[in-house]
Amino acid sequence: MPERRNTPDEDFDTEKSQAVVRIIIVGVAILYSAAQVQIGAAAPYQTGVFYFILQYLVFSLIVERWISLRPGENVPRRLITITADIGGLTYVMSVGDATFTPLYSILIWVTVGNGLRFGVAYLKISTLASLVSIAVTTVFNAYWRQNPFMVMTLVSTTVLVPAYIHSLLEHLRRAYARAQEASLSKSRFLAQASHDLRQPIHAISLFTACLRDARLGAEELRMVENIDRSLQSVSRLFKSLLDISTLDSGKVEPSREPVAIDDILKDVWRQNADAAQLCGTELRSLACDAVVTTDRALFTTMLQNIVSNAIKYAPGRPILIGCRRRGGRLAVQVYDRGPGIATEHQAKVFEEFYQVRRRGDRDIDGVGLGLPIVRRLGDLLDVAVDLRSVPGRGTCVTLGNLPIARVPRPAADRPAHEPTATISGLRVLLVEDDEAVRLATANLLRRWGCRVQAEPAIPEAVADFDLLITDFDLGNGVTGTDCIAAVRTRAGRDVPTVVMSGYDEARVREDLGSPDVTILSKPVRTAELRSVILAARTGRRPPAASV
Structure with a gap:
């Protein structure tokens, strides 16, 4: 399986962190060099080393700024920094005496750090460059030439440590590949199972609709309604499975536009009014004249999942959908007066397939995918999802951070005829x-x-x-x-x-x-x-x- 490539954000994080650590290490090296100048002021090379490291600090700051302005993978920049890091260390270790031998630890950090951050190819390049650095330092540094066993120790360390890191990276890559394949297999299975089972359920629902108009008696009509309700439960389950597999595929791209939030609230209310009535639940939606910038379909799915959850877990209790303005942002909130969620479960309900169940609880439709879908869609739309619940008093789920659009409210569609x-x-x-x-x-x-x-x-x-x-x-x-x-x-x-x-x-x-x-x-x-x-x-x- 091909080696995984970082996303642009991951490239920025790794390059940026490498640059910041470089600045810190150079700062420590300046302090160390300054101390050496004070201790051995008679050695002229120590003052030269001190000023060289100061110049290298300027270079490090320039690199950090370069990364901030031009983030993402940049192979020439990485090769420049590797060459500069190892070349600078080679110069300092070559012109110094025993006092600068500890800088070898930074050489190992550069070698291993590049491998861990950027991959096996950079690990190999850095290892080769470090061996060349040791060879050059040995040629020009009398102290190193006088201690061949120390040099052999450094060479073996420079080979063995990266070799071990290389082995770990290969194990990690294979483990990651297996995990990715397992995840993809799960997504493919969910998508295919959902697709194959939807077809007969779709046919049954259409036949049920035909039966409803077939002038049945009251008893037969109630049976048809029961069949239809059961089909709707299965339909919601398939929809959740399909939503998860779609999100796993990474192909969901938000299409943001100005949307009258009241239109979404009315859509969701209409979709859930019958289910709420069957459960004896009073479902209310407060009007809101705000226009927000979001993806209408994806946000509707988020709100629909939350309201559907509230109806399932708080039957017979009132549910309210409302909005709050917070600065230039809007928050949509769903309140219910259900049994609430215990504190230890509140974070876990956003995990896939997690359900709050206690011994003796009644059976509830679903497999625990509603809120995980909400959280993942929230990340996709930059919508903050917050859950507050008090056992025995109810739950409030907030979809916040919706930017209010500075446009007139779109004209409503013409009322639909019969x-x-x-x-x-x-x-x-x-x-x-x-x-x-x-x-x-x-x-x-x-x-x-x-x-x-x-x-x-x-x-x-x-x-x-x-x-x-x-x-x-x-x-x-x-x-x-x-x-x-x-x-x-x-x-x-x-x-x-x-x-x-x-x-x-x-x-x-x-x-x-x-x-x-x-x-x-x-x-x-x-x-x-x-x-x-x-x-x-x-x-x-x-x-x-x-x-």
């Missing part, structure tokens, strides 16, 4: 390779009054239609991207399109290469599907998607 009335008569081309999903989706759309042409693959001929709904994976190496291109070519226009997929939006969006295509993650809620179809048809912006 979806069933608006999409009735809509001509839809549905492309879905899974028979169960295709049948369920077509049945649901027809119940809403749409005229549907359902196809298992890209059709050779298409009738006139208003909207294309396609799966992303269509089998045999064909994707939704291919489907959209082919259908639009045959239709002779850029028809509005909705893509449904079990993969994360970033991956699908990258493949599509188009910002005007709406993406829905399976399993899709029927209300979300109707809303997106309406938005795609009317040209309005669809609701924010999650990670």
Whole structure:
């Protein structure tokens, strides 16, 4: 496996720390040299060494400033500093006598330090340069020539210590590679399992939506509602798994823009109102007219996870979503009057898969990924996440440090008309390779009054239609991207399109290469599907998607 390369921030930290330590050591060397000048003032070389080290201090300060102005990996700069460090030490040890032999310890520090900070290649370069330094010093320093066993000891130390460090670095590299591979395997497994299981759950949820409109009796309708609630619990679990695998992939890039925070609060309230009602919870959201700069979808996911957690762990207790202004920043807070979290658990709830459970506690949906996702998204968006909880009194989670944008509040979207009335008569081309999903989706759309042409693959001929709904994976190496291109070519226009997929939006969006295509993650809620179809048809912006 290739050797890991540092990120620009890591390069800056290692170079900067090396420069700071160099300045400290040179300062100590100046004090040591000054003491030697006072002790042996008759030796003229000692005064020369003292002034040389002073000049080297100036060089060290210049290097530190260079790193501050131009951070990141800079190979020429590293080679210059290695040459200068070892060359300067060689000069001082060569012109001095026994009094400057202790500077050899700095020579070893330079050798080992470069290896530990910059990698094996620099360790080898520094070791070779140090051996040359010892050879040059031995030639020009009478004291060293008179003590060959001391020189042999220094040579063996210069070889053995870096060799041991090299062995440790190789073990560390292999261990890191194994850990990385294990982490990637876990992420791939989570992503694939989430994708494969989403498909049947998506089909079941669509069939359930069809049953709900099938004029069932009261008892049968309650059973359908129970099935739907169970499916929503499974859906939330898959969403958490997919969010984690997406964050692990490192492909989540924030897209910051001015966002009316009240729009996000209303979205989250609407998403959780039914779940809160079922639990007997009063969910309130206080209006806020602030506009903040953030990624709408990612911040919505953060707030949604927090509110969902509050509903699960504080059933039947009131929950309040509100905002506080702090200088030029905004904080969004979620209060609940649940049982609270004991102090020893409060830091751990942000760890993946950690759940606060006690003997005899009731079963709660989820696997302990909600708050870890919040913390990781907070790091990505520079949003401060703070949790305060008092056992027996409740919990408050704060999403702070949101910059307030100096722009007028965006105009609200036009109020949505009744979806069933608006999409009735809509001509839809549905492309879905899974028979169960295709049948369920077509049945649901027809119940809403749409005229549907359902196809298992890209059709050779298409009738006139208003909207294309396609799966992303269509089998045999064909994707939704291919489907959209082919259908639009045959239709002779850029028809509005909705893509449904079990993969994360970033991956699908990258493949599509188009910002005007709406993406829905399976399993899709029927209300979300109707809303997106309406938005795609009317040209309005669809609701924010999650990670």
